[in-house]
Amino acid sequence: MTRENYLKIMAALGAGALLPQNLLAELLTGEEIKRSDFGKDFVWGTATAAYQIEGGWNEDGKSESNWDYFTHHKHKVKNHETGDVADDFYRRYESDIELMRKMNIPAYRFSTAWSRILPNGTGIVNQKGIDFYHRVIDKCLKENIEPWLTCYHWDMPQVLEAKGGWTNREMLKWFEEYVTVLAKNYGDKVKNWMVINEPLSFTLAGYLGGVNAPGTVSFKNFYSSIHHATMGQSIGGRAIRANVKNANIGTTFVAMPFDGWKNKPINNEVAKRADVIINRMFIEPVLGMGYPVKDLPALKHVVKHMKEDDEQKIKFDFDFIGIQNYTRMVMKSLALIPLIHGLPVNPKKVTTQDITQMGWEVYPEGIYRSIKQFAAYPGVKKIIITENGAGFDDVVINGEVHDSKRTQYIKDYLKQILLAKREGIDIGGYFIWSFMDNFEWAEGYRPQLGIVRVDYKTQERIIKDSGKWYSEFLSGK
Ligand code: NOJ
Numbered sequence: 001m002t003r004e005n006y007l008k009i010m011a012a013l014g015a016g017a018l019l020p021q022n023l024l025a026e027l028l029t030g031e032e033i034k035r036s037d038f039g040k041d042f043v044w045g046t047a048t049a050a051y052q053i054e055g056g057w058n059e060d061g062k063s064e065s066n067w068d069y070f071t072h073h074k075h076k077v078k079n080h081e082t083g084d085v086a087d088d089f090y091r092r093y094e095s096d097i098e099l100m101r102k103m104n105i106p107a108y109r110f111s112t113a114w115s116r117i118l119p120n121g122t123g124i125v126n127q128k129g130i131d132f133y134h135r136v137i138d139k140c141l142k143e144n145i146e147p148w149l150t151c152y153h154w155d156m157p158q159v160l161e162a163k164g165g166w167t168n169r170e171m172l173k174w175f176e177e178y179v180t181v182l183a184k185n186y187g188d189k190v191k192n193w194m195v196i197n198e199p200l201s202f203t204l205a206g207y208l209g210g211v212n213a214p215g216t217v218s219f220k221n222f223y224s225s226i227h228h229a230t231m232g233q234s235i236g237g238r239a240i241r242a243n244v245k246n247a248n249i250g251t252t253f254v255a256m257p258f259d260g261w262k263n264k265p266i267n268n269e270v271a272k273r274a275d276v277i278i279n280r281m282f283i284e285p286v287l288g289m290g291y292p293v294k295d296l297p298a299l300k301h302v303v304k305h306m307k308e309d310d311e312q313k314i315k316f317d318f319d320f321i322g323i324q325n326y327t328r329m330v331m332k333s334l335a336l337i338p339l340i341h342g343l344p345v346n347p348k349k350v351t352t353q354d355i356t357q358m359g360w361e362v363y364p365e366g367i368y369r370s371i372k373q374f375a376a377y378p379g380v381k382k383i384i385i386t387e388n389g390a391g392f393d394d395v396v397i398n399g400e401v402h403d404s405k406r407t408q409y410i411k412d413y414l415k416q417i418l419l420a421k422r423e424g425i426d427i428g429g430y431f432i433w434s435f436m437d438n439f440e441w442a443e444g445y446r447p448q449l450g451i452v453r454v455d456y457k458t459q460e461r462i463i464k465d466s467g468k469w470y471s472e473f474l475s476g477k
Pocket of ligand 1: 049197
């Protein structure tokens with residue numbers, strides 16, 4: 001379909017309505033997407049995070065992180081796996097970044113390990129840790145890859161976690177110091193910054209669910225950590241603004257639509273409550289809207305942690321909002337479940353589409369719906385898809401990985417992003433999670449989300465078919 005015809009149909013149907021969107025998605029299925037469809041300023045990248053790939057857990061003055069401690073002592077991760085070696089990126093960063101260049105990937109989103117930079121959490125800076133990320137950044141720049149730096153992707157020095165981590169209000173000072181060190185050291189070279197990665201994940205899965213570090217099961221911890229992580233987003237944003245000229249500053253959120261099972265009112269209510277927790281709770285205060293207590297009264301336990309001036313300090317004018325979408329969830333009422341009084345329905349009951357290794361329904365329209373939801377906030381200036389991808393069981397045949405499901409997944413999600421973009425939403429970029437297979441937190445190494453396969457015994461990298469497709473797509477052919 002030509003762009004002109006597309007726009008005519010859009011005009012006739014009225015852009016933005018959900019039904020026309022589905023119709024248009026269908027109309028678009030025959031169209032092969034091209035890089036140029038997204039415009040020349042659109043940023044294309046892949047993403048990773050320090051603990052998931054680096055290894056070198058105690059090298060060159062790095063202290064034990066909360067994830068080192070959690071994997072070494074708590075044994076909650078599948079097969080008791082750890083990030084001690086992971087993808088050995090600490091040693092192999094040069095060849096990995098060269099591989100990115102070979103694959104035509106223009107931007108690389110990575111995170112820094114706080115425990116390499118400030119082994120005691122605060123105070124003495126570890127020059128060897130600082131130097132490592134200088135080498136990573138310099139290598140990116142040399143290969144013409146734009147570095148996108150995430151300050152906090154879930155790992156902190158264990159000395160701070162032992163003091164309560166995000167449940168402790170002191171964290172606001174510790175975090176400000178850490179981000180300031182990053183901004184001062186890398187600000188001349190790195191212009192694109194993300195403050196915190198998915199605050200929902202470490203507060204919910206770490207302090208309440210007990211499956212991520214530090215592994216506590218406590219509502220008290222959950223509520224306090226929510227407030228401090230929300231504040232952390234803005235405090236970090238301000239520290240970068242103050243120290244980096246022309247910085248492009250964002251922070252990233254879990255984003256997924258919720259539906260009620262069989263559209264029953266009682267299930268729709270559960271979906272609404274889940275939406276508050278998953279999608280709204282961390283962004284609304286930053287935008288000056290306060291916590292959505294009206295829609296989920298239990299959030300009064302979070303509000304209780306507000307101190308004088310917090311209402312002002314919690315706000316920050318981000319240049320972009322990173323959204324990370326993989327799936328949607330269909331919710332069913334179950335009164336005894338605290339907080340949202342319901343649970344997700346098994347995706348097998350919901351869809352005939354594939355389900356990924358993470359147990360997530362493949363649901364491309366979800367990314368469109370999430371983009372629309374986040375873009376509807378007047379304070380959101382630009383959206384970047386800072387993560388999207390899929391874990392499927394990969395098989396190596398004659399040194400190749402024919403992961404057609406992953407390639408299809410990426411194409412289908414990109415089409416939905418394009419739909420939202422064509423409706424006029426400012427979407428500035430897309431990062432595949434992940435550049436390479438890596439340590440998938442509580443799930444260990446089984447889920448494979450990379451577009452590059454990693455053999456953990458030999459550390460051999462194989463570009464999967466999805467990676468070859470991405471590289472060809474990026475070459476503009
Ligand atoms: C969210 C996280 O940011 C990332 O660390 C994780 O590996 C992916 N999504 C997949 O679960």
